[in-house]
Amino acid sequence: MDNNGMMEKEEIFSKVLRAGRRTYFFDVRSTKAGDYYLTITESKKFTNDDGSFHYKKHKIYLYKEDFSEFNTILEEMTNYIINEKGDEVISERHQKDFKKEYSEEATASVDEAPKSAESFTDISFDDI
Secondary structure, X not given: OOHHHHHHHOEEEEEEXXXXXXXXXXXXXXXXXXXXXXXXXXXXXXXXXXXXXXEEEEEEEEEHHHHHHHHHHHHHHHHHHHHHHOOOOOOHHHOOOOOOOOOHHHXXXXXXXXXXXXXXXXXXXXXX
């Protein structure tokens, strides 16, 4: 146990997937007993009003005894999405050069009464 226990947290094998303002880190790590497990970390960049930024990170630990079932369910879920919606990305918000544009319809309806807050659902998946 060198460097204050850092040996247990050393990555054995790593891959990075950059996806817009999200980055996914896939890291093989070693347990104290010398066995391997996988961590999947999502890091999402947020920009503050003053222009500074911060990251929120969420991590999943996946152990060998769960690999088979995890892979089966992940494949089932991804296949379901592709079969239902195709593999084309519908939302342009995920494009690096996306700039929010208001449709002519939205700008033409300025005189309309604002929608009530009840008609919107604000859901955050950051803590899932």
